[in-house]
Amino acid sequence: MDLRTREAITLGKLVSAISQTLRLGAGATWPGEIALRIQPRILRFLTHRIPHLVLVAGTNGKTTTVKMIQTILTHAGHRVVRNASGANLDNGLVSTLLSDERAPYVIFEVDEATLPNILKDVTPEIVVLTNLFRDQLDRYGEVDTIAEKWFVALGALDAKTTVVVNADDPHLAFIGSKLAARVKYYGLEDPSLFLPKMQHATDTIYCPNCGARLTFAGVYFSHLGKWACGVCSFVPPTEDVTAGDFQSPVEGVYNKYNTLAAALSAQILDIGKQTIREALTSFTPAFGRMETIVVEGRRIKILLSKNPTGFNESLRTVAASVDRGPVLLALNDRIPDGRDVSWIWDVDFEQYSNFPKYYVSGDRALDMALRLKYAGITASIVDDIPKVDMLWILPTYSAMLDIRKKLIGRKIL
Amino acid sequence: MKQSLTIGWLYPELMSTYGDRGNIFVLTKRCEWRKIQVDIKTLDFQTSDRVIEDCDLVFGGGAQDRQQGLAIDNLLKKGPVLKKLFDRGVPGLFVCGAPQLLGHYYMTGDGKKLTGLGIFDMESKHFGKEKPRCIGNTVYRWDDTTIVGFENHGGRTYLGNIQPFATVVKGSGNNGEDKTEGAVYKNCIATYSHGPFLPKNPHVADWLISKALEVKYGKKIKLSELDDTLEWQAHEFILNKRA
Numbered sequence: 001m002d003l004r005t006r007e008a009i010t011l012g013k014l015v016s017a018i019s020q021t022l023r024l025g026a027g028a029t030w031p032g033e034i035a036l037r038i039q040p041r042i043l044r045f046l047t048h049r050i051p052h053l054v055l056v057a058g059t060n061g062k063t064t065t066v067k068m069i070q071t072i073l074t075h076a077g078h079r080v081v082r083n084a085s086g087a088n089l090d091n092g093l094v095s096t097l098l099s100d101e102r103a104p105y106v107i108f109e110v111d112e113a114t115l116p117n118i119l120k121d122v123t124p125e126i127v128v129l130t131n132l133f134r135d136q137l138d139r140y141g142e143v144d145t146i147a148e149k150w151f152v153a154l155g156a157l158d159a160k161t162t163v164v165v166n167a168d169d170p171h172l173a174f175i176g177s178k179l180a181a182r183v184k185y186y187g188l189e190d191p192s193l194f195l196p197k198m199q200h201a202t203d204t205i206y207c208p209n210c211g212a213r214l215t216f217a218g219v220y221f222s223h224l225g226k227w228a229c230g231v232c233s234f235v236p237p238t239e240d241v242t243a244g245d246f247q248s249p250v251e252g253v254y255n256k257y258n259t260l261a262a263a264l265s266a267q268i269l270d271i272g273k274q275t276i277r278e279a280l281t282s283f284t285p286a287f288g289r290m291e292t293i294v295v296e297g298r299r300i301k302i303l304l305s306k307n308p309t310g311f312n313e314s315l316r317t318v319a320a321s322v323d324r325g326p327v328l329l330a331l332n333d334r335i336p337d338g339r340d341v342s343w344i345w346d347v348d349f350e351q352y353s354n355f356p357k358y359y360v361s362g363d364r365a366l367d368m369a370l371r372l373k374y375a376g377i378t379a380s381i382v383d384d385i386p387k388v389d390m391l392w393i394l395p396t397y398s399a400m401l402d403i404r405k406k407l408i409g410r411k412i413l
Numbered sequence: 414m415k416q417s418l419t420i421g422w423l424y425p426e427l428m429s430t431y432g433d434r435g436n437i438f439v440l441t442k443r444c445e446w447r448k449i450q451v452d453i454k455t456l457d458f459q460t461s462d463r464v465i466e467d468c469d470l471v472f473g474g475g476a477q478d479r480q481q482g483l484a485i486d487n488l489l490k491k492g493p494v495l496k497k498l499f500d501r502g503v504p505g506l507f508v509c510g511a512p513q514l515l516g517h518y519y520m521t522g523d524g525k526k527l528t529g530l531g532i533f534d535m536e537s538k539h540f541g542k543e544k545p546r547c548i549g550n551t552v553y554r555w556d557d558t559t560i561v562g563f564e565n566h567g568g569r570t571y572l573g574n575i576q577p578f579a580t581v582v583k584g585s586g587n588n589g590e591d592k593t594e595g596a597v598y599k600n601c602i603a604t605y606s607h608g609p610f611l612p613k614n615p616h617v618a619d620w621l622i623s624k625a626l627e628v629k630y631g632k633k634i635k636l637s638e639l640d641d642t643l644e645w646q647a648h649e650f651i652l653n654k655r656a
Contacts, residue, residue: 137431137565142477200434205426211483309646339549340563342608345435366647370612372436 001045001263008039009046011287012098015344017135020099028087032094034139043090044121046097047106052080053122054107055115057150061258061312062088062109064250065130067286068262069107075279076271081106089114106268113139116153122385127154128164128261128269129172133222134203135307136338143203147171160251162268164261167237168224176209184268186260189199189242193253194218194225200315201308208236214252220253221316237271237358240264246276249283250290252303252317289319293407297324298389300407304338305394308346314394316354326357328382329372330399337396341367349375359386362399390412416634417450418625421468421483424457424476427484435609439618449622458487460565462494468503471495475509475607485527487515492530499532504624505601506608512570512587512595513537515603519568524590533598534573551584551606552649553594561607561613561651562577570596570605578602597655600624613651615644647655 012035019030035042047053056065066082073080083096088111097106110118112132119127129150132143140146154163158180165176166188175184194201198216202223207214210232213291220223227236241264248259263276287290288304301323303314318327332340341364349372358379360368365381372379385391385406395403401411419644422437444451456465465471476484499505513519516535519527524543529537532634546567553560560579569588571653576589586594586605595604602617604610611618619636 134431142430142479142481144477200429202426205485206467206480340565340608342430342432342435342563345432345438345609345612346429364650366650369437369611370643371645374435374442375613 001270004385005039005042008042009036009098011038012094015093016098016339018254029081029089029091029095031098032091032096035089035094035098039330041119041121043097043247044349046094050104050106052105052269054126054128054269055110055122055124056108056128056130056226057110057112057115057250058128059112059133059135060313061130061254063126064255064258064289065104065111065261065265066107068280068283069265070256072262072271073107073176073269073281075282076266076275077325078105078243079245080102080105080107083109083345090118095117097165112150116149119153119156120323124161124264125173126162126164127157128159128265129166129175130167130257130261131169131224131368132171132203133307133309134343137340139338139345143171147175147208151175151178154179154181160246164264165237166224166257166261167239168226168257169213170206170223170236171204171208172225172236173237174330177234183237184240184264185237186241186257186264187236187239188220188224188260189254190236190256191218191226192193192222192258193243195221198311199312201312205208207232207234208298216394220315224257228252234402241267245273246280249273249280251252251321252313255290255315264371286403288395290374293404295407298387298391299325300385300391300392300393302400302403304397304400305329306396308343311344311347311394315348318355318392319352320369321391323392324387325392326386327355327394328359328361328386329346329368329379329380329391330393330395330403331360331362332396332399333364334398336398344368344371347371349377355376361385362396415448415450416626416630418444418469418507418622418629419450419452419454419467421454421456421465421471423471423488424480424484425455425459428474428597429474430477430509430607430637431509432608434585435473436472436508436611436618437561439609439611439615440472440622443615443618443639444622446639449626456491457484460491462491465491465494465496468498469504469629470503470621471498471601473505473507473511473514473586475511478579479637481510481514489530490527492532494595495530496532496648497544497599499599502600502624502628504628506610506621508599509567509605510566511603513566513568513604514600515569515596522567530652532577532601533603535570535596536573537568537570539568541543544556547585547605547628549584551594552653553579554580554582555579555583555617558616559648559652560606560617561648562610564605565606565607566605574598576600578604608614613648615641
């Protein structure tokens with residue numbers, strides 16, 4: 001290790017320690033940011049001594065999947081560190097490693113645009129690919145652009161790495177089929193969860209291999225489903241685990257996927273089936289992801305909803321739940337949310353016009369109210385969180401932080 | 414007599430990147446609220462020219478590169494019948510990458526020349542990754558009214574012998590140089606505004622509906638007033654927005 005790298009690590013750790021001691025609250029990214037400025041390749045030096053490194057990437061489900069893997073490994077008696085606060089760019093990863101050098105298991109969620117760059121410096125034991133949906137077009141660009149970059153970056157990995165792939169996403173399955181790394185697949189294989197018809201918000205419904213329209217025997221949501229190409233030789237892979245193998249501890253079809261991704265990763269890390277099942281029963285949701293908050297006897301359930309597919313699944317979860325209450329949609333357009341709110345028109349509100357009551361709030365409350373108007377829904381625009389016995393809140397990322405601050409006095413933990 | 418309109422929607426599966434269907438929802442609802450019956454026709458690979466000829470209004474959304482690649486050969490074959498329709502005065506709305514698609518050609522960043530429909534006398538060019546994309550909320554002037562949108566495009570468009578759709582007040586518009594935004598051919602509008610363009614511009618939605626009725630029934634038909642308070646509040650919000 002050269003002097004520059006040593007300097008970067010020493011200074012980064014110092015900033016991390018100061019930030020923790022003084023509770024500055026900037027510890028999630030700043031130590032890493034400073035260390036990266038001194039040594040841009042610092043991840044290479046910080047990760048090579050880690051026995052078990054897992055990266056989780058994809059549009060939706062990263063935070064929950066990471067927390068599930070952590071829950072399982074902790075239950076099995078291992079020491080684990082993860083980037084808990086959603087700091088999933090390189091500076092967040094470096095900061096986490098500077099704050100805890102000794103944990104043998106490191107689980108990171110990685111921003112989809114950041115993954116290719118991270119893989120230049122890091123050889124993980126496992127990379128989990130959850131799904132790819134349209135999300136923040138102004139920031140990420142098009143789904144195909146991301147997929148193309150992943151394809152190149154993951155293609156450089158060899159059999160030291162296992163890539164855990166959602167087989168129900170045709171584009172990810174296609175990437176999986178081309179890798180030199182070892183590949184394991186998960187998928188639901190549960191026709192009882194098929195939607196009556198395909199949603200509008202889909203991205204990969206044309207064959208990633210030949211361009212023909214894929215056929216779907218059924219869809220779980222968006223373009224995740226039982227797909228097939230009738231034209232070329234590209235066929236769905238055989239899954240290593242399916243929904244029958246592990247039960248999701250949280251509501252929502254998307255959490256079934258998160259559960260399978262976490263369980264399959266844990267199996268690759270030599271955790272037994274029984275231990276995984278036990279551990280999952282003790283799982284508590286990550287902040288804002290189907291999180292329940294109780295304030296003065298009032299129950300609030302928060303479902304982060306930041307893109308069409310995630311939003312559709314949140315609405316489906318609300319409709320299927322035993323909990324009945326009004327729904328507050330909180331829409332912001334700050335940097336972490338994406339400046340462009342066009343995507344709300346891809347959400348299928350039309351199917352949920354019978355909810356008891358809709359409230360809207362956030363920077364772009366007017367846009368949301370207008371979207372609902374054309375779905376035949378009259379919403380009330382509010383500044384504060386309505387005081388009712390049971391309230392569902394579906395916020396974008398920064399709106400979720402604001403709401404948690406209002407409810408419990410802090411944004412994240 | 415009950416009025417009705419047939420709206421043709423080009424490749425809803427492929428040309429629908431980011432909330433584009435909001436335009437269809439708005440056209441449909443604003444007709445239905447006025448008791449004008451609406452029939453939405455999907456115009457895609459199997460559609461015959463006859464079906465296209467029967468459309469009273471045509472909408473085209475934005476596509477990702479791969480999706481556009483899948484649709485383009487088929488779409489180019491529809492060029493002549495679409496032009497015939499627009500020459501007849503049938504209104505159209507094309508959002509997002511439309512100025513690139515409807516012109517003579519689009520030169521990509523790596524120098525590939527993609528043939529367009531050639532209905533609009535204009536050319537588009539991508540100057541490579543060094544030149545920043547045009548991204549952000551936009552405000553335009555359209556006669557004596559304002560128009561709001563969101564643009565997100567890498568290419569720049571230069572108009573030939575054709576009128577711009579609007580004048581840029583805020584944002585880049587066609588090329589960030591000449592203050593023009595989009596273009597109009599007869600009653601067909603092309604704009605760089607992407608996704609749900611009509612929800613916050615109800616006057617443009619109604620202009621399209623009026624033109625469609627006028628061409629179909631051969632006379633001017635006055636549309637009944639709707640309560641657009643919320644639409645204009647959302648419009649004003651963008652007018653006053655800083656970033």
